[in-house]
Amino acid sequence: MKQKLTLIFLLFFIFNYAQDKVVVEYSYKNSFDISIVKDEHLLNLYKNSNEIITYYTLFIDKNEAVFEDVQRVNNSQEMEKPAISGPLGKTYLNLETREYIYEADYNGKYIIKDLLNIVEWKIERERGTHLGYETRKATYKNDYLEYEAWFVPSLSLKFGPNGYGELPGLIVKFTHYFNNKNGRHHRTFIADKISIEPQLKILKPTKGKVVSQKEFNKIVEEQNKKFEEIKNNKVETKID
Known part of the structure; x- marks a missing residue:
């Protein structure tokens, strides 16, 4: 009897321990409103973007997680068309230390360190x-945007796609609504698969130059200026 109780306790411990180590596969899609768009270039950009589906994986180990894009494309998707896709790179999150670390590849490797935002x-x-x-709905709204999240209370992992989380359960659907002069748009992450991975280990991104978000934004701005100058010089050369 004592051995049976020990075995039951051990199995219960293993099951609960394994539930903290989860892998979630998400798909992502943009939905741009094209009903009032007049600019032809923007219209094509929005149309192409609405056809693209991108994929992501969220690795969770208790209070740590890594969210990264997956290089997978549907056969029907023509990637040579200009389009707006989902976020790229790898993001590390830690609920205990409030760490937010983003690994970016922008004309070089960078590690952007910040703190988790509170929603x-x-x-x-x-x-x-x-x-x-079973899921429950949660929302957030301010003057500029709106979030809608569906989370699973029975999976008490306070993570979700693209750094969103801190709800009392895993986020399995997340929609970001936003407005601009061309209409009301939204982008959605949907969980396609949830699996328990008992051997999962989370590793922090370490490859790259460590910068703050503000410093990285300045780097991107300067690089974009250089690209624009090169582009303009090529146009002037052709005209001459």
């Missing part, structure tokens, strides 16, 4: 199901 979620009354799990 003041409002948990709504609506409930649903996703991948067989």
Whole structure:
């Protein structure tokens, strides 16, 4: 009897330990409103972007997680067309230390270190199901944007796609609504698969020059100016 109780306790411990080590596969899609867009270039950009689906994986180990893009393209997607896709690179998150580390490759490797943003979620009354799990709805809204998240209370992992989280459960669907002069648009992450990986280990991104978000934004701005100057010089040379 004692051996049976020990075995039951051990199995219970292993199951609960393994539940902290989870891999979530997401798909991402833009939905740009094209009903009032008049600029032909922007219209084509929005149309192409609405056809693209990109994929991501979220690796979770208790209070740490890594979110990264997956190089996978549908056969129907023509990547040579100009389009707006989802975020690229690798993001490391730590709920205990509040660390946010982004590994970027922008004309060189960079490690951007910051602190996690705090989102003041409002948990709504609506409930649903996703991948067989019961879900609840949470929202956030300010003057510029709106978030809608569906999370799984039975999976008490406070993570979600692209750094969003800190709800009482894993986020399995996340939509970011935003407005501009061309209409109301949204972008959505949807979990396609959730699996338990008992051997999972999280590693912080370490390859690259360490900079702050402000410093990285300045680097991007300077590089964009250089690219624009090169582009303009080529045009002037052709005219001459």
